[in-house]
Amino acid sequence: MNCNHYIPLIGLFIACSAGPLYAAPPAANDEGVTVTPVQAVLNTQAETAAQRDARMKWWREAKFGMFIHWGIYSVLAGSYQDKTSYGEWVMQQARIPVDEYRRFGQKFNPVKYDPAEWVRIAQGAGMRYMVITSKHHDGFALFPSTVSNWNVAEATPYKKDLLGPLVGAAHDAGLKIGFYYSQSQDWNNRGGAKKGYADGEGWDPAHRGSYDNYINDIAVPQVRELLTRYPIDILWWDTPMFMTPERVEPFLALKKLRPGLISNNRLGGGPSDMATPEQYVPITGRKGDWETCMTMNGHWGYNAYDTNWKSTTDLIHTLAETCSRGGNLLLNVGPTAEGKIPTESVERLHEIGRWIQINGDSIYGTTAGPFTYLAWGCATRKGDTLYLHVFNWPANGRLVVPLNNKVKSAYLLAAPKQKLKVTSTHGKLVVELPVTPPDAFDSVVAMQIQDEPIVEPLPSASATVKASSTLNGTDASYVNDGTEDKLWRAPAEIKVAFLDIELKQATAIGGFGIAEPDVWPRMNQVYTLEYLDATGWHKVAEGRTIGHGVKRPIPVITAKKFRLTMECNAGSPGVAEFQLYGI
Numbered sequence: 001m002n003c004n005h006y007i008p009l010i011g012l013f014i015a016c017s018a019g020p021l022y023a024a025p026p027a028a029n030d031e032g033v034t035v036t037p038v039q040a041v042l043n044t045q046a047e048t049a050a051q052r053d054a055r056m057k058w059w060r061e062a063k064f065g066m067f068i069h070w071g072i073y074s075v076l077a078g079s080y081q082d083k084t085s086y087g088e089w090v091m092q093q094a095r096i097p098v099d100e101y102r103r104f105g106q107k108f109n110p111v112k113y114d115p116a117e118w119v120r121i122a123q124g125a126g127m128r129y130m131v132i133t134s135k136h137h138d139g140f141a142l143f144p145s146t147v148s149n150w151n152v153a154e155a156t157p158y159k160k161d162l163l164g165p166l167v168g169a170a171h172d173a174g175l176k177i178g179f180y181y182s183q184s185q186d187w188n189n190r191g192g193a194k195k196g197y198a199d200g201e202g203w204d205p206a207h208r209g210s211y212d213n214y215i216n217d218i219a220v221p222q223v224r225e226l227l228t229r230y231p232i233d234i235l236w237w238d239t240p241m242f243m244t245p246e247r248v249e250p251f252l253a254l255k256k257l258r259p260g261l262i263s264n265n266r267l268g269g270g271p272s273d274m275a276t277p278e279q280y281v282p283i284t285g286r287k288g289d290w291e292t293c294m295t296m297n298g299h300w301g302y303n304a305y306d307t308n309w310k311s312t313t314d315l316i317h318t319l320a321e322t323c324s325r326g327g328n329l330l331l332n333v334g335p336t337a338e339g340k341i342p343t344e345s346v347e348r349l350h351e352i353g354r355w356i357q358i359n360g361d362s363i364y365g366t367t368a369g370p371f372t373y374l375a376w377g378c379a380t381r382k383g384d385t386l387y388l389h390v391f392n393w394p395a396n397g398r399l400v401v402p403l404n405n406k407v408k409s410a411y412l413l414a415a416p417k418q419k420l421k422v423t424s425t426h427g428k429l430v431v432e433l434p435v436t437p438p439d440a441f442d443s444v445v446a447m448q449i450q451d452e453p454i455v456e457p458l459p460s461a462s463a464t465v466k467a468s469s470t471l472n473g474t475d476a477s478y479v480n481d482g483t484e485d486k487l488w489r490a491p492a493e494i495k496v497a498f499l500d501i502e503l504k505q506a507t508a509i510g511g512f513g514i515a516e517p518d519v520w521p522r523m524n525q526v527y528t529l530e531y532l533d534a535t536g537w538h539k540v541a542e543g544r545t546i547g548h549g550v551k552r553p554i555p556v557i558t559a560k561k562f563r564l565t566m567e568c569n570a571g572s573p574g575v576a577e578f579q580l581y582g583i
C-alpha cells in the first residue's frame with residue numbers, strides 16, 4: 001500500500017518504540033506513590049525482570065517467524081474496479097460500502113486450506129513461530145464470534161473456524177503461534193475507527209456508531225473469545241486510534257487470561273513486550289526487544305498483480321541483519337482466498353530453509369553483534385562466538401574483521417571441521433578464506449574469541465553536528481546520540497536543510513547510515529552526502545529514501561568535514577540518526 005494517500009492523524013497513530021505511548025492523569029496508589037490508572041493495573045501483576053526474561057525466553061531465541069495476512073481482501077486479490085494496487089486496505093482505499101464488501105464473503109471459500117501444510121512451510125523455512133490475522137481492519141473475524149456475524153462461520157460458504165486448526169497444527173509441530181487483532185480500526189462493525197475519520201464517522205452510513213460501543217461490544221468481547229478459546233502465545237495489536245487509558249484497560253485485564261502471553265507495542269498504552277519497526281531494519285536496532293515485520297513483495301494481503309518479489313538473497317540478508325542488530329524478523333505471506341500460500345513465497349521460504357539448515361547456529365539464540373557496520377556483511381553473536389555473515393566474499397580470500405581480540409578458533413558453518421587461519425594486523429583480524437564461498441546467499445564464519453569484543457567506536461559518534469536550521473524541541477546533536485529515539489528535524493516550512501558533521505580528525509570513511517523519523521505517512525527524502533577538501537565540497541553519495549533510511553558503502557575518502565543535505569516535499573526534512581563508518 002502507498003501510505004502517502006492517507007491523512008496523518010498526528011498523535012493518534014503508532015510510534016514504533018516500546019513503552020507507554022500516552023500520558024494518563026495521575027492517581028495515588030496504596031503506597032502513596034503516584035501512578036497512572038494503567039500502571040495501577042500493572043502493579044497488581046507486577047513481574048520481576050527474571051520472570052519477564054523467562055516469559056520472553058522462547059521468543060528471544062526463536063528470531064524468525066511467519067506473519068500471515070489473510071481475510072476477505074484475499075478474494076479481491078489486489079484488484080478493484082480499474083486498479084490492481086490494493087492489499088488488505090482495499091476496502092478503505094477504494095471506499096467500498098459495507099454491503100458490497102460483505103458480499104465478497106460469499107466468495108471466500110478456502111477449500112485448499114491445509115493448516116498442517118502452512119506449518120510445514122513455516123517450519124521448513126526455519127521459522128519458529130507464526131502470527132495470523134484473526135481480524136484485520138476490515139473487521140472480518142477468521143473465527144466464529146458471538147458478538148458479530150461478520151465472521152468466517154456466518155458470512156462465508158466455508159462456515160468453519162480457520163484459527164483453531166492452525167493453532168493446533170503449529171503447537172503439534174513445536175511452533176509457537178499468535179494472533180494479530182485490529183483492536184481500533186474496524187471498517188465493518190459499527191463505530192470502529194477508520195484512518196482519517198472522526199469517532200463514529202466513515203464512508204458509509206452503515207459505519208455510524210460510537211467508538212466506545214465498538215470497543216465494549218465488539219473488540220473486548222472478541223479478544224476475550226480469542227484468549228479463552230485458543231492457547232495462543234502472542235497477541236499482536238495494530239494501529240491504535242482514539243486509545244485512552246480507560247479504553248486500554250479492559251484489554252490489559254484480558255491478557256491475564258493467558259499467563260506468558262507476549263504482546264507488541266501497538267495497543268495504544270500499557271506495557272509492551274516489543275517494538276515493531278515496519279518494513280525496515282533500524283540501523284541502530286531498538287532498545288529492548290523488537291521485531292521487524294516485512295513483506296516478501298509490496299503487499300501484506302494477497303495481491304495477484306504484485307510481482308515485485310524480493311530475492312532469496314535479500315531476504316536472507318535481511319534476516320541476518322535483523323539478528324545482527326538484536327531483533328526478530330516476522331516475514332509475511334498473503335495466502336489466496338482458496339487457502340494457498342503463493343508459490344513465489346513458498347519457493348523463497350524453501351531456499352531460506354535450506355540455508356538455515358546449515359547456518360541456523362548463526363540465527364537462533366543469537367544477540368546483536370558488536371559491529372555497527374561491516375563492508376562485507378554483518379555479525380551475530382552467541383556468548384564468545386561471533387557469526388560473521390559474509391555477503392560479499394573477498395576476492396583475495398582475506399576477510400578483514402575490525403576486531404582487536406585473540407581468536408580461539410574459526411571455521412565456516414558449511415565446513416566445521418576445516419579450521420580457518422586467523423592473523424592479526426594493526427588491531428584488526430584477517431580470516432583466510434577458501435577462494436569460493438560455500439554458500440551463494442550468505443556464507444557464515446563462526447569465530448570464537450577471547451574476552452569481550454574490542455571494537456573501535458564509530459568516527460561519527462564523537463563528531464560535532466550542526467544544522468542549517470532546527471525545529472523547536474529537536475536537536476542536531478540527537479543524530480549521533482546512538483539511538484533513533486530522539487531526532488533532528490527542520491522547522492515546518494523548510495523543504496531543504498543540511499547537517500554539518502565535523503569529525504575529531506580527518507578519517508577514512510567507507511560507508512554511511514541514515515535513520516529517518518518513524519512517522520506515518522512515511523517520509524520521502526532526497527539525501528546528498530558531501531565532504532570538504534582543499535578544493536571545496538564534493539558529492540560522495542546521493543539517493544532517495546522511502547522513510548526506511550539507508551545504510552551503504554561509499555568509495556573510500558578521507559575527510560574531517562561532511563555535509564548531509566536532506567530534501568523533503570511532504571513535511572520538513574528530518575534525521576533520527578546519522579553514522580559515518582570507518583574502513
Ligand code: JFZ
Nearest residue numbers: 003006013088238239293300520521
Ligand atoms: C499496519 C496495518 O495497517 C497493515 O495493514 C499491516 O497489517 C501492517 C503489519 O501493520 O501497518 C500500517 C500502520 C500504519 C499505517 C499504515 C500501515 N499508517 O499510519 O498509514
